[in-house]
Structures are given as structure tokens and as C-alpha cells.
Amino acid sequence: MRSTLTPEGVERYHADGYLVVPNLLTDQEIDAFLAHESEPKPPEWQKGLLSHTADPQWKYLATHPCVAGTAQQLLAGKPMIVQTMYLNKPPSGGKGISLHQDRHYIPNEPNTLMACWIALDDTDETNGGLCVVPGSHREGLRETHLPRNPDEHVTWETEHLMRNRDGVEWTEQLYSYEVADLNPTQIVKLTVPRGGGVFFTSMTIHGSYANWSTDRPRRAFAVHYVKEGTWVSRCDIQNVTPAL
Numbered sequence: 001m002r003s004t005l006t007p008e009g010v011e012r013y014h015a016d017g018y019l020v021v022p023n024l025l026t027d028q029e030i031d032a033f034l035a036h037e038s039e040p041k042p043p044e045w046q047k048g049l050l051s052h053t054a055d056p057q058w059k060y061l062a063t064h065p066c067v068a069g070t071a072q073q074l075l076a077g078k079p080m081i082v083q084t085m086y087l088n089k090p091p092s093g094g095k096g097i098s099l100h101q102d103r104h105y106i107p108n109e110p111n112t113l114m115a116c117w118i119a120l121d122d123t124d125e126t127n128g129g130l131c132v133v134p135g136s137h138r139e140g141l142r143e144t145h146l147p148r149n150p151d152e153h154v155t156w157e158t159e160h161l162m163r164n165r166d167g168v169e170w171t172e173q174l175y176s177y178e179v180a181d182l183n184p185t186q187i188v189k190l191t192v193p194r195g196g197g198v199f200f201t202s203m204t205i206h207g208s209y210a211n212w213s214t215d216r217p218r219r220a221f222a223v224h225y226v227k228e229g230t231w232v233s234r235c236d237i238q239n240v241t242p243a244l
């Protein structure tokens, strides 16, 4: 396992709620992943948010020493993989994910949820790069509504089965959350070069806008971790797996 952060980096993550870390992946590692994604795959590897449990390339990224090792430093404990996502946003209007807090999507107790979002292309404001609201992780869980700008953001609603530690089950309607009353001047549009990543807490407001470039795909890979011992309520992603 390789630790990549200085104590100052860890401090900045806790102060701002996010941290940009360059050079998590090499060009060769990214090329291998993108080539893999461009080929047909056996159906048993295609497991949606749980693809890291079956697809060797997804598992490779989610357990990568620089990614999972940094998560271990930031969590101060063993990182467990909750879910993985390949976020392929094409040029000419590929839509973004409205600005939200991940804790809305993934209730967990105690709340140790965090993410690593890895740029697989050079990303910035013009191709729908990741945006964050620094310090927002200290201001609690915000009110939300459905996305208000359909040109910029995807919209969906789905019902999810939940289960607590005592085995009690219930359903919850989840939807594409958009934080209400967000001050646009507080949104920072990050520039993250290919291979770099952004680590952020589950309370940090983040998301992205559409990719309005004409020729620059915005591909990213995101892994969500919790610290070992955390209970994840959503049944579809409850069986977390060790990252290291």
C-alpha cells in the first residue's frame, strides 16, 4: 500500500471537504481501462454499481494502492468499497449530475462515506469537469429538490430497499438530488488533469454541468468507500468489500 498524502494534505482535506491529488493513475493504466471499456464484456462482469466485484479492470482501479491507500489515510481506517461508477460524459451536451451531497444517496452509520473521483481525461469547466463547494461538509445535510435545468443535469427517481443493523426493512424514494438555494459564487469548477483525482466527503456538495465542448470527452471513474465497521442502509450496496 502506498500513502500519497502529507499531513498538510490530510489537514486540507478535512478543512475544505475535498482534496485534489495529481498522478493517481498512469497513462498506461488509464489506456488499459478505456480499451477494456470499449470492448464487449461478459454479462457476469456487468454488475452496475457492484462491477468492481466481478470486472477485473474495475476492481484494479477501486483497489489501486494510490487510490485506496489515500482513502485509508483520509479515513484513518480500513477502506471498504461501497460502489463504483464509470462516468462517461460525451461532448456536445452530455449531461452532468446536479450538485448534491452523497449522504443523500447512501445513508450510512456512522457516516464515514467518502469518494475518490478519478479523471480519465483532462477535465475542466469546458468539458463538464467536477465542481465542489469548499467547506460545505461542515454545514449539515441540505434541503434538495429535483434538478431545475434539464439541459445541464440528468433527472431520475427510483425506489430503494433499506435495511438497518437489526434487520428492519423499509423503502425510500431516492432521486437526482439538487441542493436547494446554492450560492453560485461558492461553486468551484475544478481543473483535474488525466490521472488525477478528487477525494471528497459524503457531506461535500459536488457535481457537474453538461459537457459543452465539441470534441473533448469527459470520462471519470468514481469509487465510494466507507470505513470498516460502517453500516450502509441501502440493500443493493450493503455488502461492502475490502479495498486493501
Ligand SMILES: O=C(O)CCC(=O)C(=O)O
Residues within 6 Å of the ligand: 087, 096, 097, 102, 115, 117, 129, 130, 206, 207, 208, 209, 220, 222
Ligand atoms: O462525475 C460527476 O459529474 C459527478 C460524480 C459524482 O457525483 C460522484 O462521484 O459522487
